[in-house]
Amino acid sequence: MPNPSTSPTLGVGMVGYAFMGAAHSQGWRSVGRAFDLPLSPVMAAVCGRDRAKATAAADKLGWAATETDWRALIARDDVQLVDICSPGDSHAEIAIAALEAGKHVLCEKPLANTVAEAEAMVAAAEAARERGQLAMVGFNYRRVPALALARKLVADGRIGALRHVRAVYLQDWGADPELKLVWRLRKELAGSGALGDLGAHVVDLTQHLTGELITGVSAHTETFVKERELPDGSGFGQVTVDDAALFSGRLTSGALASFEVSRFATGRKNALRVELNGSRGSLAFDLERLNELEFYDNDQPASEGGFRRILVTEPDHPFLEGWWPPGHGLGYEHTFAHQARDLVQAIADGTQPRPSFADGLQVQRVLAAIEESAEKNAVHTPVPAAE
Numbered sequence: 001m002p003n004p005s006t007s008p009t010l011g012v013g014m015v016g017y018a019f020m021g022a023a024h025s026q027g028w029r030s031v032g033r034a035f036d037l038p039l040s041p042v043m044a045a046v047c048g049r050d051r052a053k054a055t056a057a058a059d060k061l062g063w064a065a066t067e068t069d070w071r072a073l074i075a076r077d078d079v080q081l082v083d084i085c086s087p088g089d090s091h092a093e094i095a096i097a098a099l100e101a102g103k104h105v106l107c108e109k110p111l112a113n114t115v116a117e118a119e120a121m122v123a124a125a126e127a128a129r130e131r132g133q134l135a136m137v138g139f140n141y142r143r144v145p146a147l148a149l150a151r152k153l154v155a156d157g158r159i160g161a162l163r164h165v166r167a168v169y170l171q172d173w174g175a176d177p178e179l180k181l182v183w184r185l186r187k188e189l190a191g192s193g194a195l196g197d198l199g200a201h202v203v204d205l206t207q208h209l210t211g212e213l214i215t216g217v218s219a220h221t222e223t224f225v226k227e228r229e230l231p232d233g234s235g236f237g238q239v240t241v242d243d244a245a246l247f248s249g250r251l252t253s254g255a256l257a258s259f260e261v262s263r264f265a266t267g268r269k270n271a272l273r274v275e276l277n278g279s280r281g282s283l284a285f286d287l288e289r290l291n292e293l294e295f296y297d298n299d300q301p302a303s304e305g306g307f308r309r310i311l312v313t314e315p316d317h318p319f320l321e322g323w324w325p326p327g328h329g330l331g332y333e334h335t336f337a338h339q340a341r342d343l344v345q346a347i348a349d350g351t352q353p354r355p356s357f358a359d360g361l362q363v364q365r366v367l368a369a370i371e372e373s374a375e376k377n378a379v380h381t382p383v384p385a386a387e
């Protein structure tokens, strides 16, 4: 087993230290201890705009140094990988600068706020790859073991020909009437609302689990509360993003998919649910029971039929080799260690980690088609194919 203290290192510099910053830090702190890695990640520096807050975050989260300008972070000799955990308006500029400076990049989802930005990021990633630098998007739910198992069962043909995908991602923090006009409610910072925040995940998961692309969509979006108090209490401002989105889509094979994402689903805190129905069976997943995958095997006689619960904690289940004995359960934070593991391994191997920036661009094209359809009162809108 490689000794983390003697294997070659990979210096990580992270931008943003709040929600995703804390989650990614957890991943970077644990990954080298849980998994045998060819490179040892070193948490070299974290960047935040406020020196005192960034220093406190560095101490709490385990970063060795602090920067207040992401350009200085990128320029550091001890940083080989830039991990972007800031809002969407900053992704393109930071990622492109980091790639051009010869750094690997991990960028949180959604990849960008617009298709044009995402295209520029893909161009930068492709040029960087020629020089040996790699880029990946942080769709962490791909690395929930039960969902990784679901993808394998689909690829192995266990549910046969795909007919339906049914995906919802529901939260309720938007229902708080006191909620201020935070960055997530402003288009110029977040790109879109529930759509880019939650919809990006279910779009990516659908394409990832099925191995198919969403080729066209019909959509409704709504902003239920149109004005909120400004964070500094100086007045009120317009909410410029959607609060919820409802959309349906067609997949490459002709399968049909339906989606619902909302910040107003009262009582639903982080309810990500996906069901796939095929000619030979079905799979169902609920993030509130993330160690479990439900499987209906239509090859069984009807007298013995029914969904059965697979407890995805066996050593030969995806990602489980690094963790606990069967039945001891993983949580949300492990997905960030899994993401870090696969990225570090890809960097060591010189192979393209997935989801790539091109995968992120594909999701962005679906999101743009959803917005276009919603503007036209749900007219079916094709998703442009990748060149």
Ligand SMILES: NC(=O)c1ccc[n+]([C@@H]2O[C@H](COP(=O)([O-])OP(=O)(O)OC[C@H]3O[C@@H](n4cnc5c(N)ncnc54)[C@H](O)[C@@H]3O)[C@@H](O)[C@H]2O)c1
Pocket (backbone or CB within 6 Å): 015, 016, 017, 018, 019, 020, 021, 047, 048, 049, 070, 085, 086, 087, 088, 090, 108, 109, 110, 138, 139, 140, 197
């Ligand atoms: N993978 C997931 O499940 C998931 C979950 C939540 C958020 N996200 C994504 O992660 C990103 C960040 O979201 P969050 O929830 O962590 O937001 P957050 O508001 O909790 O944190 C944002 C951080 O970025 C910092 N920041 C903003 N602009 C900056 C700049 N120019 N330079 C340096 N730091 C800057 C802020 O100070 C803060 O530390 C977004 O793209 C979001 O969509 C992903």
